[in-house]
Amino acid sequence: LAAVIAQRGSKVLLIDADLHKPVQHRIWDLSNEVGLSNMLVNQVKLGDAIKPVSETLDVLTSGVVPPNPAVLLDSERMASLINHVASRYDFVIIDTPSLNVAADAPILGKMTDGVLLVSRPGVVDSGSAAFAKGLLEQSGQTVLGLVVNGVIPDNEPNSYYYFSQEYISDDSVALNRILDVASYE
Template identity: 45%
Template sequence: MRTLLITSSGPGEGKSSTTANLALVFAQQGKKVLLVDADLRKPTAHYTFRVDNRVGLSSVLVGEMDYLKAVDASEEENLDILSSGPIPPNPSELLGSKAMQHFIEQAKESYDLIIFDTPPVLAVTDAQVLANLVDGTLFVVRSKATDQESAKKAKELLAPAKAKLLGAVLNDKEVSKNSYYYYAN
């Protein structure tokens, strides 16, 4: 697997934090990782990793810049960031474009893993558009916040996009002292 999409059913479920943490873990394991902020509506990677957002994915997809010039190195070895760039008027069209397919093929030549942070599935179609271009999709759900119907609806929306759903990440789960998963010092 070389390309991974991270999404959720709605906002505030932790998909961007999960994306950042997964990217860091893979980079620390020696993989050359590119984190792409494909949330062209409410991007956050440039805040998380303190990189410039004046150019980014949108700049690459409209042909203003080569992706290698738009990528920023993070403070973590082996982890590069491609921020969203300026918010375009047509995010879904850009994400489903031939330019996006070309970008993914080019990036695969330089990176072991490309991780895409996308908008929530129930908010806009961007994740569905991009899901059929990647090798796998992870779905983030927040404990006690994501309702079962929203998660089910999001999964149903990803199916026609031929999304290869790898599984779900349960975020923000409280673990009690008596739980099997609790580790003592």
């Protein structure tokens, strides 16, 4: 999602706030020696922790895995960081662990404009996704919608997840479709 938005020309910061089992550094082939956790405990300045991936996409990797991630994430410093970067980027996307692993998403959701649930067919069933949405809403979160990733169009030819090759080849149309799905309730 961050890459598609950045391809449209918007300035995007992707924050890996999964301080349990971070993955964004592997996805983008970046070092994870310094990142969010280091910045939150004043070991490094924000500018030294953010890594440019493209002209319009920056990544803040998780950094060293701390002993108690929730304490770092549920801090005034984290709230201040989010406010600071929100004024400098068009979009800030925060990757968190799944709700069944940690309560980090609800903690961070209170500091953001909203939460997008991310689901993968065959991994998360519709009942679990609905339960997660309800849990977030009960905790006062603004649930923006659901993003379904890992869909193989050949496996879903009759579902609303199906995208034709022409449809996904146009980045602007693809982003609009993703944002439409994200706002779907």
